[in-house]
Amino acid sequence: MKLTVSKGELATKISMVSRVVPAKAVKPVLQGILFKVSDGRLTISATDLETGFVTEVREFNADEDGAFVVEGKVVDEVVRSMPGDQVHIEYDGISATFSSQKSRFTLPTMNPKEFPEFSPDVTGEEITLSTTQVETMLERTMFSAAKEEIMRNLNGVLWEFDSDYLRFVAADGFRLALAETTNDSGFLGTFLLSLNSMKDFLSSIKSASSDELIVRTDGRRVGFTFDGTQMVVRVVDAEFPNYKTVLPKDFRTRVVMNNDLFIEVLKRVSIAAKLGSETVKLEIRDEVMRVSARSSDRGEAVEEVEVDVKDGEDLIIGFNPKFLLEACQHIDTESVELNFKDSNSPVQINPVDVEGYLYIVMPVRLI
Amino acid sequence: MISELKIKRLPEDVVKKIAAGEVVTGPYAVVKELVENSLDANATRVEIEIVEGGKSLIKVADDGEGMSPEDLLLAVEHHCTSKISSLEDLDRIFTYGFRGEALASIAQVSRLTITTRREEDPTAVVLQVDGGERSSLKESVRQKGTTVEVRDLFFNIPARRRFLKSANVEGRMVTEIVHKFALVSLDQHLVYIKDGKMIYNLPPAGDLKERVVSLFPQVKRDALAELEYREEGIKIGGLISLPIWTSRARSHQFVFVNGRYVRNGLVLAAAERGYAEMLEHGRHPFILLQLELDPEMVDVNVHPQKLEVKFYEEQKVLDAIKRAIRQTLRKHYTLKLTPLPEEAVEKSESTFSVNTSTTPSQSVTVPELQRETSPKFSLFPRKVERIKQLVKPETYEVKVETEKKPVFHLTPFALMKNRYVLCEYEGGLAIVDFHALHERLVYEDLVENLEERTNPQFLVLPVELEMDELLKSTLEEQRDFLESLGFRVSEAGEKYSLVAVPAVLIGGDYTGVVYEILEELKLMGVLEKEKIFKNALASLACHSAFRTGDTPSLEDVTQMIKEMERKNLRTCPHGRPLVYYLEYSELDRYFGRS
CATH class of the missing domain: 3.30.565.10 (Histidine kinase-like ATPase, C-terminal domain)
Structure with missing residues (x-):
């Protein structure tokens, strides 16, 4: 089998699918990428049995149908490093030769029949979403998910379709991020997708050239179709906690201030907080917020910020500055709004005059 | 009628x-x-x-x-x-x-x-x-x-x-x-x-060792050390094995009070505590304790078979046992110390050093029993004192005469199996167990910055705790202890939820630790409080987010070894050694060079 492919497109597609190729696998064939020509389509696939990709390479010429598997990480590196715009691939049943201009790579192949049976087609009704919308919502939430894979019910992003909204929720226990958009699809249901799969998904949809994203789910798996690529993700079999009961209400203190200024102040002050167990203290009195931190080996830092709006009671409260910072850094508006109840209750951080996302951060006890 | x-x-x-x-x-x-x-x-x-x-x-x-x-x-x-x-x-x-x-x-x-x-x-x-x-x-x-x-x-x-x-x-x-x-x-x-x-x-035996070895041939004579201890009203004799001989079962432990065999779990527990960190988890030394107490201090008439005794001043007796064992072990290792090359030693008050002269199979690394508490400037003196007391050094340490500690400067040059770090030093080759060292450093950090590391960070989503009745009652009884570590638990009806965890667990897996610590707390009363607290801290350290990747870089390792030398650390929190020294003299002997 002989193939000619556009190098740019091939490199993009390979690096997309090779994200799920595991570094170590029980079956060596799982470390491979399947190249397949049939019915006039060239597809490349990879899976770690949890997440799978099938993507179509549009610009190609092939002399016949055929399939082979080459090691994912190797072929990714090879194609990216090749000179020229075109890559010629020749498969002789034993090895695959990738050549471009004067450069030639001969790669050993694996048996395509051993490549796991992996059906990209997920049944279930079609939900059509906007790729850019989903991308934005993921970026606003994913960073709050628990990083530990062992905490399965928090190590991911919850997709929740209710009668009015589609919501993404992520939480690591100490903080929670929520982003929502109207749900016009009529689909109702929730599923939790792992953080790793969402990272792969996010970087794949970033390069999508069309804005249409089709989602299907059969309850066990979720299939995404976008821009000639199908991605299948297994739903995490763990229950996301009931976050609605913890969303704070009845605020007693509200502060609005310039977001960039607040970020700068937090960064400066937290230099004095001890690494690994940082605490910053916010003292809200009248129109001034005093931000301070101190630790035995890093001394003390204090900075006063004049706030634009202050409603309600004065308050003293402590936080891990990292959680405040990361939330504020995801606020897109010029001003940020902080809503407090008391020093033992979470703060809600949200943009001003814009709806659609908010952050909840739990305080720490002040020492 | x-x-x-x-x-x-x-x-x-x-x-x-x-x-x-x-x-x-x-x-x-x-x-x-x-x-x-x-x-x-x-x-x-x-x-x-x-x-x-x-x-x-x-x-x-x-x-x-x-x-x-x-x-x-x-x-x-x-x-x-x-x-x-x-x-x-x-x-x-x-x-x-x-x-x-x-x-x-x-x-x-x-x-x-x-x-x-x-x-x-x-x-x-x-x-x-x-x-x-x-x-x-x-x-x-x-x-x-x-x-x-x-x-x-x-x-x-x-x-x-x-x-x-x-x-x-x-x-x-x-x-x-x-x-x-x-x-x-x-x-x-x-x-x-x-x-x-x-x-x-x-036949009548010349000494106790002879009798022990003929009864239990698996216990080698070299592994036995004699106990000799006396304080007011209490005399302790007998034999114990050095940590090089332990067994999985407790079947080689005997307590005699005034010559009479008794069953007493507390006495044995106290004795094992005398070994401190020298014992690996689940291993038990040979212990033969002969307590001679003033008959007025002991009541032997509490059990029909006279298998149990009651001490009138139990704590005093238990403390004496622990001290006796500690002293014996210390004395043993002090005597066996080989002088280190002059240029590589420096005066210090440390009680232990490493026996570097034995062949690999017999090599014994002695964990330190003392922790230096460096007087530290602290902005937050409040809670720390109470907790620090639990991790402070034992007060009855007997000062041994000026000792020597090695100040080898280890220069790491290679990693083996992602586990061992090969280092060169003036005297030869040193092999560091990287993971054990890392665990110890995290533990040290936790102890040093106890208050900040255990500051409670509240949870947005409380985690419901699934516990059996035993764990629940442990939780109820030891709530203060758990809170001193930075955990907060709330209850509603029969349900208990974790609402805050110590700051050190941020970014790590915080759900499992609380169960681990509760299991540890079950031993309250069996083990002493300090030991339980140490174990709890070791659990925290183990789950903290401060981790290095599976493949540490040589720079990371160099930093960590410097830290180890600065703090003069010898064992991981569980008492396993950190460094194995292979001296040139050892190599020379093997290769037949003089």
Whole structure:
């Protein structure tokens, strides 16, 4: 089998699918990428049995149908490093030769029949979403998910379709991020997708050239179709906690201030907080917020910020500055709004005059 | 009409049999009582024989003082003993048997034959008692001493006989009793015969080590250290194994109080604590403790078989035991220390160093028992004091004369198997267990910055705790302790939820740790508080987010080794060594260079 492919497109597609190729696998064939020509389509696939990709390479010429598997990480590196715009691939049943201009790579192949049976087609009704919308919502939430894979019910992003909204929720226990958009699809249901799969998904949809994203789910798996690529993700079999009961209400203190200024102040002050167990203290009195931190080996830092709006009671409260910072850094508006109840209750951080996302951060006890 | 009384007084012989059962619980108890009698009679040779686990025959023969015919008759009567004559005497008991029940009880439940002769008597006398039925005295022949034969134990209480265990199990229990006698009766020649086979023939032993090694050949003489300790009212002797010899079971641990074997878990626990971090989890050393206490400090009369004792000042005794063991271990390792090359040493107060001269298989690395608490500037003095007390060094450390500690400067140059770091130092090659070191450094950080690291960070989403009743009650009892570590738990009805975790767990897996720590807290009362706290901190350290990747870089490793040298760390939190030193002299010897 002989193939000619556009190098740019091939490199993009390979690096997309090779994200799920595991570094170590029980079956060596799982470390491979399947190249397949049939019915006039060239597809490349990879899976770690949890997440799978099938993507179509549009610009190609092939002399016949055929399939082979080459090691994912190797072929990714090879194609990216090749000179020229075109890559010629020749498969002789034993090895695959990738050549471009004067450069030639001969790669050993694996048996395509051993490549796991992996059906990209997920049944279930079609939900059509906007790729850019989903991308934005993921970026606003994913960073709050628990990083530990062992905490399965928090190590991911919850997709929740209710009668009015589609919501993404992520939480690591100490903080929670929520982003929502109207749900016009009529689909109702929730599923939790792992953080790793969402990272792969996010970087794949970033390069999508069309804005249409089709989602299907059969309850066990979720299939995404976008821009000639199908991605299948297994739903995490763990229950996301009931976050609605913890969303704070009845605020007693509200502060609005310039977001960039607040970020700068937090960064400066937290230099004095001890690494690994940082605490910053916010003292809200009248129109001034005093931000301070101190630790035995890093001394003390204090900075006063004049706030634009202050409603309600004065308050003293402590936080891990990292959680405040990361939330504020995801606020897109010029001003940020902080809503407090008391020093033992979470703060809600949200943009001003814009709806659609908010952050909840739990305080720490002040020492 | 007066109806017949339903409640009848039991016939006297039934009462006696029931009472006898209290003392005679099985063949091992008979052996114990009889051998004690022999030792009380100043025997120099005691021969113990059992057949069928003692079920068909138990025979104890000695060359002791023997009894007069009158004493012999009295001996099988209840509450007859030659050892106590008034109640006040109960306070001062130096002999083994004293309740005057042993022989009489045995006589009630077996076919008993006693043959005895005093030195001055012309002939021996023999008395037979069958289930309490005494025959008349007969004359017999034997040397000075007493032979007691107990046949068909419980023949007249079928219910009890049925409950005897198999001959193997009963026999093993007898063997254990024999071990215990062998360990205290060094001056006696002990012979133990089981089903016609000579198991032990132990001539009087020159010292305890000799006896121990002949009883337990698996314990090597070199691994044993003698205990010698004395303080007001307490003398502690015996033998312990150095940490190089441990076993998975506790079957090599014995406690004797004033020469009498007792069961006492607290004493053994205190003894193992004397080893501090030197013991690996789940390993137990050989321990033979001989406590000599002023009889006024101990009550031996709390258990029918005299297996348990009560100390009047328990804590004092337990502390003394711990100190005794600690001192012995320290002394041992101090003496064995090889002087280090002059340029590589520096004066210090550290109590331990590493024995670098032994061959690899014997090499012993001694964990430090002391932690330096560096006086630290702290902006937050409040809570720390209370908690720091739990991790402060033990106060009864005995200062050993100026010691030397190595200040080798290790230069890492390679990683092996992502686990060992090879380092060069002036004296040779050092191999560092990287993961153990990392664990220790995290632990150190936690201890140093305890207050900040355990500051509670509240949870947005409380985690419901799934606990059995035992864990729940542990949680209830130890809530303060848990809170001092930075956890907060709330309860609603029967449900408990974790609402805050210590800051050190941010970014890590915080759900599992609380269960781990609760399990640790279950041991409260069994282990001492400091130990539990240390274990809890080790759990926190283990789950904290401060991790290095699976493949550490050489720069990371270099930093960590510097830190190790600065803090003079020798072991991981669980007591395993961090560094193995291979000296050039060792290499030279191997390659035949001088």
